[in-house]
Amino acid sequence: MGTHSQDQTLSTRTHKNGHALVIGGSIAGLLAARVLTDYFDQVTIIDRDVFPETPTHRKGAPQSHHTHGLSGRGKVIIDALFPGIFADLRAVGADTIHDKVAMVMVSSFGMLAPFNVRESMRFSRYLLEWHLRERLVQRSDVQTLSNCEVTELLATSDHTRIVGVKLRERGLEGRRTTLTADFVVDASGRNSKTPQWLTALGYETPPVDSVNSGLGYASRFYEKPENFPDVWQGIFILPRPRQNPRAGTIAMIENNVWHVTLSGVAGHYPPTDEEGFLQWARDLPDPGLYESIRIAKPLTTIRGYRVLENHIRHYERLKRWPAGFIVLGDAVCALNPIRGQGMAAGAIGADTLNMCLREQQRLSRTTFEQHFQLQLARALTDPWLFALGEDLRWPDVTLHGARLPIGFELWQRYLDLVLQSAVQDPEISKAYMEVYGMLAPQSSLARPRILLRVLGATLKHMLIPSTLTTNNTGVLSAETLAQLHARPTRLIANTGETV
Numbered sequence: 123m124g125t126h127s128q129d130q131t132l133s134t135r136t137h138k139n140g141h142a143l144v145i146g147g148s149i150a151g152l153l154a155a156r157v158l159t160d161y162f163d164q165v166t167i168i169d170r171d172v173f174p175e176t177p178t179h180r181k182g183a184p185q186s187h188h189t190h191g192l193s194g195r196g197k198v199i200i201d202a203l204f205p206g207i208f209a210d211l212r213a214v215g216a217d218t219i220h221d222k223v224a225m226v227m228v229s230s231f232g233m234l235a236p237f238n239v240r241e242s243m244r245f246s247r248y249l250l251e252w253h254l255r256e257r258l259v260q261r262s263d264v265q266t267l268s269n270c271e272v273t274e275l276l277a278t279s280d281h282t283r284i285v286g287v288k289l290r291e292r293g294l295e296g297r298r299t300t301l302t303a304d305f306v307v308d309a310s311g312r313n314s315k316t317p318q319w320l321t322a323l324g325y326e327t328p329p330v331d332s333v334n335s336g337l338g339y340a341s342r343f344y345e346k347p348e349n350f351p352d353v354w355q356g357i358f359i360l361p362r363p364r365q366n367p368r369a370g371t372i373a374m375i376e377n378n379v380w381h382v383t384l385s386g387v388a389g390h391y392p393p394t395d396e397e398g399f400l401q402w403a404r405d406l407p408d409p410g411l412y413e414s415i416r417i418a419k420p421l422t423t424i425r426g427y428r429v430l431e432n433h434i435r436h437y438e439r440l441k442r443w444p445a446g447f448i449v450l451g452d453a454v455c456a457l458n459p460i461r462g463q464g465m466a467a468g469a470i471g472a473d474t475l476n477m478c479l480r481e482q483q484r485l486s487r488t489t490f491e492q493h494f495q496l497q498l499a500r501a502l503t504d505p506w507l508f509a510l511g512e513d514l515r516w517p518d519v520t521l522h523g524a525r526l527p528i529g530f531e532l533w534q535r536y537l538d539l540v541l542q543s544a545v546q547d548p549e550i551s552k553a554y555m556e557v558y559g560m561l562a563p564q565s566s567l568a569r570p571r572i573l574l575r576v577l578g579a580t581l582k583h584m585l586i587p588s589t590l591t592t593n594n595t596g597v598l599s600a601e602t603l604a605q606l607h608a609r610p611t612r613l614i615a616n617t618g619e620t621v
């Protein structure tokens with residue numbers, strides 16, 4: 123299957139030709155495939171899963187049962203790679219607001235001051251993935267092979283270059299075959315087999331930094347209640363280190379549906395039975411989520427999920443690396459899902475690939491693949507450390523592999539001051555949410571204007587503690603809570619999994 127143009131390695135090619143192959147047809151793989159269509163004349167996406175014909179959950183991406191927010195940076199990259207895709211999502215019902223409050227966040231210090239955004243759109247993960255794939259399969263230069271599992275990398279006899287993959291067709295007969303390519307991308311997710319595949323070819327395994335964050339999810343889709351106050355598009359109640367390990371989110375998706383996820387950190391897992399689910403919601407640090415879902419009609423059963431560990435694999439540190447092969451997406455860096463940054467991290471991988479391939483046309487680096495892994499590692503360090511900072515606030519949650527950077531703990535203290543000041547100051551709140559959305563690095567929170575506001579607010583709170591109290595007491599005002607409280611609890615419907 124396929125041909126491998128030995129004479130056209132990435133360091134010598136000057137124009138679009140050859141065959142690229144992507145392992146994994148999920149968010150990171152689809153975005154990488156789109157980039158590769160600009161540099162190769164054939165792109166094949168291989169996935170062991172069977173892709174659904176309509177936008178819905180699939181076995182190989184079970185995380186779609188749980189809320190997925192696409193952060194700002196991810197949206198910018200996807201919009202550039204697939205112009206008009208967000209208009210397509212809006213046309214099929216993605217919730218869109220203009221000049222209103224999007225996501226409100228409640229931290230240990232209270233609710234961050236809400237602010238209006240020009241536009242915000244929310245949709246389910248499976249709707250986004252389906253539309254990305256549809257755009258690609260309509261192209262004549264993209265082929266998808268589903269129900270096929272990659273079992274090994276195919277290398278030249280001296281193992282210095284990857285020239286394709288070995289496949290096993292899933293199903294009764296499990297036919298084995300090979301597929302050759304000029305360039306192979308592993309985007310097969312957090313359980314990627316690249317470390318084992320590289321070892322089998324005589325390469326080192328990459329150093330791994332991992333954190334045992336012990337995250338548990340329980341999620342359900344609801345119909346948004348009629349006449350629900352139009353105050354936000356979604357809420358996110360964060361856990362409170364050493365006080366309350368419970369977190370919860372309501373996110374509007376398409377067609378008037380709420381996607382609700384309850385989560386717990388550091389080994390505290392939310393229950394998936396009716397009573398336990400509601401009790402977990404009731405025990406959240408803010409009553410707004412419970413009062414909201416209590417009156418909403420459930421559309422599905424409750425689904426659980428556990429992510430025991432998050433990690434970053436340092437492929438950029440390997441001294442030897444085979445030509446014609448790179449790794450990106452969760453296969454490199456599996457961030458704590460509670461931060462909602464994974465899809466954007468996959469998009470950053472595709473964007474980095476685009477930049478490196480464009481540069482390659484001028485520079486013809488012989489070590490293109492190692493250069494890519496290094497650039498990707500640099501781009502992912504800040505989001506990894508940002509997520510890690512939250513994880514390490516919990517006793518028993520520890521980092522394995524690396525040492526923390528100098529000043530890490532001091533920076534966490536400063537972030538506390540940022541969150542505390544953000545409760546009253548929309549400008550600080552906005553600056554924090556830009557970092558959260560990966561639109562700005564963490565260091566942007568130390569730029570003079572924000573630093574001065576944070577220090578000013580902190581000094582004021584120290585001198586006059588009463589200024590710490592605020593009108594932003596929770597995601598719903600006391601009056602709204604009382605109105606919702608007066609509405610009857612929605613009886614549990616016999617859910618037919620309509621979503």
Ligand SMILES: Cc1cc2nc3c(=O)[nH]c(=O)nc-3n(C[C@H](O)[C@H](O)[C@H](O)COP(=O)(O)OP(=O)(O)OC[C@H]3O[C@@H](n4cnc5c(N)ncnc54)[C@H](O)[C@@H]3O)c2cc1C
Nearest residue numbers: 146148149150170182190191272311451452459462464465
């Ligand atoms: C519970 C949970 C909640 C999350 N919430 C958010 C959120 O709110 N926001 C956000 O941005 N991100 C979130 N994420 C992360 C997000 O889902 C991923 O980062 C995103 O899907 C990109 O991952 P990926 O494409 O690298 O890998 P995956 O999505 O894991 O996809 C890997 C693909 O590779 C295929 N595959 C695997 N092995 C093989 C093989 N050997 N051969 C062929 N195919 C193979 C699989 O079938 C799958 O399709 C969450 C994750 C979890 C688990």
